[in-house]
Amino acid sequence: MVTGSSTDLLQLTQHCGCGAKLSAADLRDLLSTLPQPRDPALLIGPHTFDDAAVYRLSNDCLVVQTVDFFPPAASEPRTFGCIAAANALSDIYAMGGRPLTALALMCLPSGQVPLGLAREVIEGAVEKLAEVDVSLVGGHTLEDPQLKFGLSVMGVVEPGRMLTNAGAQPGDVVVLTKPIGTGLIITAAKAGLATQAHVQEANRSMLTLNRRAAQAALEAGARAATDVTGFGLLGHTWQLAKASGVRVRLRAGGVPLLDGALKFASMGLVPAGAYANRRSLQGRVTIAKDVALAWQDVLFDPQTSGGLLVCLPAGRSPSASEGLPAGAEQKFQEVVARQEGCCCAVVGRIEAGDEEPRLIVEP
Amino acid sequence: MKRDWKVWAPPLVILTGAVVGVLGAVLTRLGNPPNMGLCIACFQRDIVGALGLHRAGPVQYLRPEIPGLVLGVVLAAAFYGELKGRTAASPALSFVLGALVMIGALVFLGCPIRMVLRLAAGDLTALLAFAGFGAGIWVGTVLLRRGFSLGRSAPTALPPTLVLPTLAIGLLVLVMTRPAFIFASSKGPGSMAAPVLASVSAGVVLGFLAQRARLCFVGGIRDMLLIRSPHLLVGLVAAVLVAWLANLALGQFKFGFADQPIAHTAHLWSFLAMALVGLGSVLLGGCPMRQFVLASQGDGGAFAAIWGMFAGAAVAHNFNLAGTPAGVPPGGKIVVVAGLALCLVLGWSLREE
Numbered sequence: 060m061v062t063g064s065s066t067d068l069l070q071l072t073q074h075c076g077c078g079a080k081l082s083a084a085d086l087r088d089l090l091s092t093l094p095q096p097r098d099p100a101l102l103i104g105p106h107t108f109d110d111a112a113v114y115r116l117s118n119d120c121l122v123v124q125t126v127d128f129f130p131p132a133a134s135e136p137r138t139f140g141c142i143a144a145a146n147a148l149s150d151i152y153a154m155g156g157r158p159l160t161a162l163a164l165m166c167l168p169s170g171q172v173p174l175g176l177a178r179e180v181i182e183g184a185v186e187k188l189a190e191v192d193v194s195l196v197g198g199h200t201l202e203d204p205q206l207k208f209g210l211s212v213m214g215v216v217e218p219g220r221m222l223t224n225a226g227a228q229p230g231d232v233v234v235l236t237k238p239i240g241t242g243l244i245i246t247a248a249k250a251g252l253a254t255q256a257h258v259q260e261a262n263r264s265m266l267t268l269n270r271r272a273a274q275a276a277l278e279a280g281a282r283a284a285t286d287v288t289g290f291g292l293l294g295h296t297w298q299l300a301k302a303s304g305v306r307v308r309l310r311a312g313g314v315p316l317l318d319g320a321l322k323f324a325s326m327g328l329v330p331a332g333a334y335a336n337r338r339s340l341q342g343r344v345t346i347a348k349d350v351a352l353a354w355q356d357v358l359f360d361p362q363t364s365g366g367l368l369v370c371l372p373a374g375r376s377p378s379a380s381e382g383l384p385a386g387a388e389q390k391f392q393e394v395v396a397r398q399e400g401c402c403c404a405v406v407g408r409i410e411a412g413d414e415e416p417r418l419i420v421e422p
Numbered sequence: 423m424k425r426d427w428k429v430w431a432p433p434l435v436i437l438t439g440a441v442v443g444v445l446g447a448v449l450t451r452l453g454n455p456p457n458m459g460l461c462i463a464c465f466q467r468d469i470v471g472a473l474g475l476h477r478a479g480p481v482q483y484l485r486p487e488i489p490g491l492v493l494g495v496v497l498a499a500a501f502y503g504e505l506k507g508r509t510a511a512s513p514a515l516s517f518v519l520g521a522l523v524m525i526g527a528l529v530f531l532g533c534p535i536r537m538v539l540r541l542a543a544g545d546l547t548a549l550l551a552f553a554g555f556g557a558g559i560w561v562g563t564v565l566l567r568r569g570f571s572l573g574r575s576a577p578t579a580l581p582p583t584l585v586l587p588t589l590a591i592g593l594l595v596l597v598m599t600r601p602a603f604i605f606a607s608s609k610g611p612g613s614m615a616a617p618v619l620a621s622v623s624a625g626v627v628l629g630f631l632a633q634r635a636r637l638c639f640v641g642g643i644r645d646m647l648l649i650r651s652p653h654l655l656v657g658l659v660a661a662v663l664v665a666w667l668a669n670l671a672l673g674q675f676k677f678g679f680a681d682q683p684i685a686h687t688a689h690l691w692s693f694l695a696m697a698l699v700g701l702g703s704v705l706l707g708g709c710p711m712r713q714f715v716l717a718s719q720g721d722g723g724a725f726a727a728i729w730g731m732f733a734g735a736a737v738a739h740n741f742n743l744a745g746t747p748a749g750v751p752p753g754g755k756i757v758v759v760a761g762l763a764l765c766l767v768l769g770w771s772l773r774e775e
Binding site for chain 1: 563638641707
């Protein structure tokens with residue numbers, strides 16, 4: 060079993076990582092009364108549930124902006140900081156952008172968590188940002204009963220190379236670049252039931268940046284992309300389908316899982332966020348009867364620093380009829396699948412159809 | 423802002439708990455023994471007696487609730503595509519743990535459902551049992567954190583999953599036809615029964631809901647201890663509250679320790695016996711009702727566990743281990759202590775690599 064450091068951050072929180080996010084249903088309710096922004100320079104705003112906002116500064120400069128912060132997703136402070144940074148950067152990459160600067164957000168129960176430990180969290184984030192030459196340029200801290208940390212990240216994206224939720228076309232193939240199940244593994248780690256191997260595999264996945272996957276997606280001609288985080292694979296797939304005005308047929312058996320995720324789901328160690336995600340998608344997803352309940356729990360499992368869900372144009376060659384186009388497959392697999400903690404799994408296909416349920420899950 | 427309260431108060435789990443509470447009270451009013459409207463352990467014991475596998479005269483009756491429960495689960499599982507065979511990871515150990523859980527329940531005189539119903543009827547002797555139940559579950563979570571596992575199961579063919587529903591139908595045929603070789607108590611709890619149709623219907627409804635809600639009283643406390651999730655615990659709370667209200671409405675509430683129906687005041691042994699039930703159930707992966715749900719939808723490990731429970735019921739009454747209103751016999755005390763020790767040894771030594 061995992062034995063944490065002298066302060067196991069997971070024991071300081073009830074909800075972990077992106078599992079602490081407000082449910083999609085609550086978020087829709089929260090945003091429903093907000094007026095639509097009218098600035099014509101705002102290309103992507105809050106109402107399309109995309110990964111980041113995009114603002115046109117000039118014809119050749121689009122600014123990408125995002126924020127992500129949450130309670131601990133790991134026992135060790137430095138690892139938590141690294142994961143938080145990877146998670147925040149992922150939103151920029153999911154838009155096809157390049158991050159430039161980051162601001163840190165920290166809520167700290169100073170009576171419970173010493174400043175030295177908090178420093179380690181920030182150092183972890185800085186270490187991860189340094190991998191991609193992003194500078195931490197400031198931030199904000201608050202005294203708070205619950206430890207939370209994250210980043211607001213600003214970057215740029217080239218016009219014409221922007222990836223959004225909204226570009227998927229019928230016939231596209233849907234690819235996932237990381238296995239899912241981080242919410243279940245983190246919950247099991249919190250309960251003391253996850254082994255060191257389970258946690259290391261989950262951490263490896265969460266710590267891997269989506270930068271190369273995003274680059275490979277662009278080079279492979281991706282039409283839409285999103286990163287998979289707190290709303291779970293099904294929640295983010297639905298958002299992509301909704302924004303693109305299409306239907307997605309997902310094959311549960313093709314979804315890669317972290318080792319142990321299904322076992323912990325079968326034991327009922329399901330984070331609350333998974334139930335919230337399931338409720339948010341009522342009436343919006345049809346799941347085949349043959350998909351076991353534990354499998355469904357994994358598909359609804361809130362992810363922290365998950366992979367990219369990428370829509371690629373389907374291949375024309377007979378050998379690639381069920382998968383990726385030959386050239387794109389090769390490039391995508393070479394770049395993505397070689398990365399530690401990553402994979403290149405074809406999980407579904409885009410179909411025509413703009414009414415609910417727009418997400419069909421098959422065995 | 424509208425909170426998604428349904429995350430913390432899942433309607434189906436609460437409904438199922440409430441149905442347990444209502445059925446528990448109503449079935450008593452319709453004729454089941456006092457504070458025993460529903461009891462997986464007691465009803466299995468009565469069935470075992472009716473089949474002649476023990477000869478304790480006061481507790482012999484083919485309880486229709488149990489086959490009804492099985493059929494309700496099978497209906498739900500079949501409709502939602504969850505009727506799937508799985509092999510037993512450790513059938514022998516599941517059998518033994520099932521037997522120990524049953525013996526513990528019969529020493530206390532009730533499974534976790536009956537414990538809740540007794541509490542809701544004002545029987546304070548169930549309080550210490552509840553404390554023991556919680557303590558046993560806590561010890562179980564310590565063993566889980568240490569890596570306890572019965573091993574891995576694997577998918578298997580569908581036909582074996584049809585054994586239990588077939589037996590359930592057979593049992594219902596025996597209930598209807600009442601052949602001479604079936605024993606039936608003329609006095610005692612086995613002579614008290616709600617009408618067959620009501621009992622079967624109650625079992626079917628409970629089985630259907632319990633399958634959908636994944637309700638488990640042990641799981642509720644376990645999850646609260648492990649991951650601070652009240653998702654299943656709300657079902658237990660709903661059962662207690664609704665049963666309490668129903669008992670008040672039906673005039674079935676009697677507050678106190680003394681002279682409670684089909685209960686004893688050997689508090690230490692109620693505590694230890696339900697600790698055995700709690701610990702054994704955690705090691706099995708669910709309470710007795712959950713074992714029936716899992717077995718009915720094809721789980722081989724749970725299948726072994728429920729047959730262990732049947733065997734445990736026979737052993738308990740053939741060797742005078744079960745509690746009575748007069749107290750707990752020496753044999754019962756010995757087996758409870760030995761059972762706790764055995765569960766600790768199994769839990770400590772069986773770890774997943």
